[in-house]
Amino acid sequence: ASVGGSGTQEENGAKTHILAVPFQAEGHIKSMLQCAISLASMGVAVTFIYPARFHSLARKRSLLPSPEHPSMKAYSSLRFEVADDGLPLEEEQSLTAELLHMSIPIFQKSVSLILDRLLFEEGHALSATLPPISCILSDAVVSWTRQLADTASLPVVPLWTSTATSYSMSAHSPLLIFYEHLPVKEELWLEGKKWMLEAPLVECIPGLSPFPVTDLPTEFCKAETLSDPSLEFLAAACENGKEAPCILVNSVYELECQVFDALRSEGYAVEAVGPFLRHRISQNSDHESLQWLNKQPVSSVIYIALGTVCHLSTSEMHALALGLEACGHRFLWVIRQDEASAANSELLPDGFYARTVAGGRGCIMTWVPQEEVLHHTSVGAFFSHCGWNSILESIWEGIPIVACPIAMEQRSNAKYIVEHWKIGVELKRHLDGSFSKEAVEEALLQVMVSESYRKEAGRIKCIIRHAIQEGGSSHSNLIRFQKLLHSFRL
Ligand code: UDP
Numbered sequence: 001a002s003v004g005g006s007g008t009q010e011e012n013g014a015k016t017h018i019l020a021v022p023f024q025a026e027g028h029i030k031s032m033l034q035c036a037i038s039l040a041s042m043g044v045a046v047t048f049i050y051p052a053r054f055h056s057l058a059r060k061r062s063l064l065p066s067p068e069h070p071s072m073k074a075y076s077s078l079r080f081e082v083a084d085d086g087l088p089l090e091e092e093q094s095l096t097a098e099l100l101h102m103s104i105p106i107f108q109k110s111v112s113l114i115l116d117r118l119l120f121e122e123g124h125a126l127s128a129t130l131p132p133i134s135c136i137l138s139d140a141v142v143s144w145t146r147q148l149a150d151t152a153s154l155p156v157v158p159l160w161t162s163t164a165t166s167y168s169m170s171a172h173s174p175l176l177i178f179y180e181h182l183p184v185k186e187e188l189w190l191e192g193k194k195w196m197l198e199a200p201l202v203e204c205i206p207g208l209s210p211f212p213v214t215d216l217p218t219e220f221c222k223a224e225t226l227s228d229p230s231l232e233f234l235a236a237a238c239e240n241g242k243e244a245p246c247i248l249v250n251s252v253y254e255l256e257c258q259v260f261d262a263l264r265s266e267g268y269a270v271e272a273v274g275p276f277l278r279h280r281i282s283q284n285s286d287h288e289s290l291q292w293l294n295k296q297p298v299s300s301v302i303y304i305a306l307g308t309v310c311h312l313s314t315s316e317m318h319a320l321a322l323g324l325e326a327c328g329h330r331f332l333w334v335i336r337q338d339e340a341s342a343a344n345s346e347l348l349p350d351g352f353y354a355r356t357v358a359g360g361r362g363c364i365m366t367w368v369p370q371e372e373v374l375h376h377t378s379v380g381a382f383f384s385h386c387g388w389n390s391i392l393e394s395i396w397e398g399i400p401i402v403a404c405p406i407a408m409e410q411r412s413n414a415k416y417i418v419e420h421w422k423i424g425v426e427l428k429r430h431l432d433g434s435f436s437k438e439a440v441e442e443a444l445l446q447v448m449v450s451e452s453y454r455k456e457a458g459r460i461k462c463i464i465r466h467a468i469q470e471g472g473s474s475h476s477n478l479i480r481f482q483k484l485l486h487s488f489r490l
Pocket of ligand 1: 389
């Protein structure tokens with residue numbers, strides 16, 4: 001099924017046309033979709049590949065600029081193709097690493113058929129409305145697109161949907177292996193705070209100050225051997241990175257300038273082009289969560305969400321609920337449908353719902369339009385797992401954060417929040433990695449009461465908003481990328 005892109009080539013004014021291929025996980029898709037919309041708003045024609053599961057979720061959540069949506073008129077050079085990914089369409093089902101892994105060949109095959117159709121069968125019909133595809137914009141972790149691009153004689157430009165810091169950690173995995181940081185000797189990261197003191201320091205990555213080995217993405221820390229699929233997956237994403245004509249990064253130069261400079265001087269053509277938050281993809285202005293927020297005082301609500309994949313254990317959920325109750329503030333808490341349906345009836349402590357939600361102090365929902373929620377004046381703080389999209393969305397609105405990193409590169413993201421930008425605190429954990437009700441209460445009170453985190457968050461907000469304005473760093477980098485796209489047509 002293909003949709004959108006209705007204008008003629010003249011109407012669209014597009015001079016180049018790219019195929020945007022995301023990775024099938026929601027956070028990755030969202031970044032790529034936002035990037036595609038930003039490019040389309042600059043006049044680049046984009047065919048965006050929608051993985052089927054997300055396409056179905058997005059429709060339910062009024063997320064995508066679907067053809068029937070009025071905002072699509074503004075992006076006449078943006079069109080969509082839905083690719084089969086073999087993933088369950090039901091929200092109740094969690095997306096596990098195994099499911100994602102199994103879906104890769106199905107998605108790959110489907111994208112390859114779509115590209116063939118666009119290049120050969122439909123090429124002629126499409127050329128009346130859009131120029132021919134001259135580049136594949138691929139999520140960097142989708143490494144099979146290189147092969148696809150080679151077969152079609154197209155260049156491929158990777159998009160890294162997280163920080164330059166996490167790109168650098170992954171790109172330097174051969175160095176980490178050389179210095180015997182990998183594989184990590186024991187599962188140090190499981191021991192919570194203890195490893196923070198005892199883990200060996202990594203000092204070999206240019207542009208990064210020495211950091212404990214356990215700050216590496218959890219895929220690296222968990223890998224018991226060098227052939228661990230998660231480690232190979234991340235390393236493959238950056239393999240041949242120096243050969244890419246350009247690597248787009250959904251970050252801002254000013255936030256990680258030393259890392260960007262170091263990567264560039266090593267030969268990686270990284271370009272910070274984020275955040276892509278000017279064009280909101282969600283159209284949910286009357287969502288129930290916002291109606292509830294409308295009734296709450298300014299900056300009074302703590303928003304709690306752990307992204308689209310991570311979850312807490314039952315005892316951590318209890319500690320979070322009780323800490324939340326004890327801190328006395330209002331809250332809006334996202335407990336995803338897959339978490340709610342996987343858990344037993346003891347998901348929340350006895351009587352918690354009656355004491356808080358039923359009493360009007362809190363609201364629990366299975367999904368909310370997060371960008372709109374963070375934009376709402378009633379929200380005072382964000383309790384977050386530190387997924388990169390969530391952090392960008394929070395700093396875009398100047399909201400302070402309680403960091404509760406769980407997996408992937410979230411530890412190094414949390415470090416930016418606490419140590420570099422000082423816009424929040426990290427939840428204290430016990431030696432075994434768990435956390436208490438008291439720790440939750442303390443962290444929430446600190447962030448809700450202290451003005452300093454809000455002030456610093458306002459400062460970071462200005463930096464990233466300035467970056468995407470004309471003359472700003474990300475804006476200039478995107479223009480440079482657009483020029484590069486033009487050169488691909490010659
Ligand atoms: N999100 C949302 N509503 C929710 C929960 C999450 O819109 O109830 C969105 C959120 O705005 C963000 C994305 O899902 O853009 C999650 O991405 P992130 O990188 O923060 O975490 P991940 O899911 O990749 O761990």
